Amino acid sequence: LINQAIIITIASVGMALLLATVTTVVSFLSNLASPIFIIAEFGVLCAIGIIGSFVTMTTFVPACKQIRDNRRLNKGKLLGNEVNNNVSNNRRSKIKTVGEAVLDKTMGSGAVAAERHPIAVIIIVSLITIGAVSIAIQLETTFNFEDFLPDDLEISKDLDYMMSEFGISGGEAEKVNILVKGDITNPEILRDIELTIYNMKDDESVIKNVNEPDVESILSVMKDWATNTSLYGVQDTNYNPDFETLYYSVMTNDGIPSQDATKQDIAYLYKWLYTNPNSISAVQSVLHQTNGNIYDSTVLRISVNVDSNDNEAIDNLYNDLKQDKKSLDDSADEATVTGGSILTKVVMDSLNESQIRSLIITIILSLIVLSIVFWFKWRSVILGLITITPVIFCVAWTLGTMYLLDIPLNMMTITIASLTIGLGITYGIHITHRFLEDLENENSKRHFSNKKTVRCPDCGE
Numbered sequence: 001l002i003n004q005a006i007i008i009t010i011a012s013v014g015m016a017l018l019l020a021t022v023t024t025v026v027s028f029l030s031n032l033a034s035p036i037f038i039i040a041e042f043g044v045l046c047a048i049g050i051i052g053s054f055v056t057m058t059t060f061v062p063a064c065k066q067i068r069d070n071r072r073l074n075k076g077k078l079l080g081n082e083v084n085n086n087v088s089n090n091r092r093s094k095i096k097t098v099g100e101a102v103l104d105k106t107m108g109s110g111a112v113a114a115e116r117h118p119i120a121v122i123i124i125v126s127l128i129t130i131g132a133v134s135i136a137i138q139l140e141t142t143f144n145f146e147d148f149l150p151d152d153l154e155i156s157k158d159l160d161y162m163m164s165e166f167g168i169s170g171g172e173a174e175k176v177n178i179l180v181k182g183d184i185t186n187p188e189i190l191r192d193i194e195l196t197i198y199n200m201k202d203d204e205s206v207i208k209n210v211n212e213p214d215v216e217s218i219l220s221v222m223k224d225w226a227t228n229t230s231l232y233g234v235q236d237t238n239y240n241p242d243f244e245t246l247y248y249s250v251m252t253n254d255g256i257p258s259q260d261a262t263k264q265d266i267a268y269l270y271k272w273l274y275t276n277p278n279s280i281s282a283v284q285s286v287l288h289q290t291n292g293n294i295y296d297s298t299v300l301r302i303s304v305n306v307d308s309n310d311n312e313a314i315d316n317l318y319n320d321l322k323q324d325k326k327s328l329d330d331s332a333d334e335a336t337v338t339g340g341s342i343l344t345k346v347v348m349d350s351l352n353e354s355q356i357r358s359l360i361i362t363i364i365l366s367l368i369v370l371s372i373v374f375w376f377k378w379r380s381v382i383l384g385l386i387t388i389t390p391v392i393f394c395v396a397w398t399l400g401t402m403y404l405l406d407i408p409l410n411m412m413t414i415t416i417a418s419l420t421i422g423l424g425i426t427y428g429i430h431i432t433h434r435f436l437e438d439l440e441n442e443n444s445k446r447h448f449s450n451k452k453t454v455r456c457p458d459c460g461e
Contacts, residue, residue: 015373015377015433016429016430016433016434017054017057017058018054019369019370019373019429019433020425020426020429020430021050021051021053021054022369023365023366023369023370023425023426023429024047024050024423024425024426025047025050025051026362026365026366026369027362027366027421027425028042028043028044028046028047028050029043029044029047030043030358030359030361030362030365031043031044031358032044033354033357033358033361034351034354034355034358039351125393128393128397129392129393129396129397131400132396132397132399132400132401133396133400135400135403135404136396136399136400136402136403138403139399139402139403139408139409174303174304174305174306174340174341175301175302175303175304175339175340176302176304176317176321176337176338176339176340176341176342177299177300177301177302177337177338177339177340178196178299178300178302178321178325178328178335178336178337178338179297179298179299179334179335179336179338180193180297180298180299180300180328180332180334180335181296181297181332181333181334181335182296182297182331182332182333182334183263183294183295183296184218184270184287184295184296184297184298185263185264185266185267185270185295186263186266186331187257187261187262187263187266188331189328189331189332190218190219190256190257190266191256191257192327192328192330192331192332193217193218193219193298193300193328194219194254194255194256195327196300196324196325196327196328197213197215197217197219197300198213199323199324199325200213200215200302200320200321200324201213203317203320203321203324204316204317204320205304205305205306205313205316205317205320206302206303206304206317206320207303207304207305213302214302214303215300215301215302215303216285216286216300216301217286217298217299217300217301218270218283218286218287218298219255219256220286221273221279221282221283221285221286221287222247222251222255222269222273223247223255224238224239224282225238225239225240225243225244225247225273225279225282226239226240226243226244226247226248226251227239227244228241228244237278238278238279238282240276240278240279243269243272243273243276243279246268246269246272247269249265250265250266250268250269251269267295270283270287270289270295271293273287274289285301286298286299286300286301302321304317304340304341306341311345314341314342314345315345317341317342318337318342318345318346321337321342322337325337348409351409352409355409359395359421362421363388363391363392363421366388366391366421366425367384367385367388368384369384370383370384370387370388370429371383371384371385372384374387374432378436383432383436386432387425387428387429387431387432388425388428390424390427390428391420391421391424391425391428394420394421394424395420395421395424398420
């Protein structure tokens with residue numbers, strides 16, 4: 001009896017559990033398409049946990065149940081509902097708790113509506129989904145450092161105050177960088193760096209200092225050490241008269257290499273700054289020197305005033321800087337806009353694209369798996385589509401609700417799609433499988449009742 005009950009149980013729910021496990025694992029493993037390693041890792045760990053749950057629930061749990069029931073039988077005890085049969089069954093037959101009644105009525109109302117007004121239900125659900133999709137596409141992806149600050153720590157409150165009241169992001173002023181790779185002793189690259197800085201004058205988000213873009217570069221460092229700003233007895237510690245003489249023998253008053261300047265001349269300026277103990281720190285922050293004394297890269301540090309949550313402003317800044325550096329694209333080996341809010345925006349856009357890609361992969365693979373199984377077992381391909389369609393609706397409803405509640409997509413909520421599919425598809429599989437199981441039973445009863453009764457000619461039975 002016990003063995004038969006276990007076999008019937010596994011046979012009855014085993015297929016549904018297997019399908020739910022496969023499709024859920026697929027949905028979480030689709031996170032491997034994400035460029036963010038921690039999200040891909042999250043998907044893998046979830047998939048491993050789901051597989052482990054399936055294995056233990058179909059092997060370990062039945063084994064424990066079998067051992068326990070056999071021991072009860074060996075001791076002469078009754079199983080399950082047979083205990084206190086008279087009292088328990090009489091109570092169950094006479095009363096039904098309020099919770100059970102409400103639950104049955106609530107669960108049954110959906111089935112009744114679907115049975116009596118199927119077209120109306122489909123139209124209503126479809127309209128809700130279309131509306132959800134139309135607003136979900138307006139969701140923005142953000143990364144806010146404040147979201148990861150504990151609320152109860154004093155240092156977190158202070159940092160949050162600085163970030164909100166003083167426009168400080170992550171504890172320091174916002175900077176955007178342009179990384180330039182190539183032979184930085186090339187006079188043409190330095191001229192293009194100056195042209196790039198000049199082009200920033202009309203960039204709305206770039207901070208201006210006396211109508212000039214606030215940019216720290218190798219040009220500004222050299223100019224600083226060649227300019228004496230001592231005033232009223234205050235000594236300019238970043239000035240050296242020897243470097244001033246050397247500087248103006250190579251550079252013009254506008255701070256760019258003269259027409260007859262050579263790579264050797266510029267390399268000598270760099271060497272002076274690198275060998276002077278007072279200037280080495282400043283030059284190292286903007287110019288890279290290899291072990292072979294080759295100057296292969298430099299960085300432009302641009303002060304900007306942009307809200308890290310203002311995606312439109314960040315996009316405009318990013319596009320402006322890419323336009324400003326066009327001349328560097330020709331003279332340098334590589335010129336890349338990066339840093340701070342721009343990097344976050346690019347990462348968030350990449351997350352959006354990867355999440356859409358993961359969503360499509362999950363839906364397609366789940367549809368294929370379900371269609372194959374339903375075809376071989378029930379000769380129906382459309383059942384796979386019917387089972388997965390509600391899950392697509394759920395994703396749209398969830399994203400639409402996020403927009404209505406002003407909840408943005410971020411590092412935490414970006415996984416909502418895979419979670420929705422991974423958990424929601426299980427319900428669809430169980431409902432479809434149960435429907436088919438009951439349909440088979442009903443067909444079997446009808447087939448048996450339609451058989452003609454044959455009487456025995458000898459006994460008349």
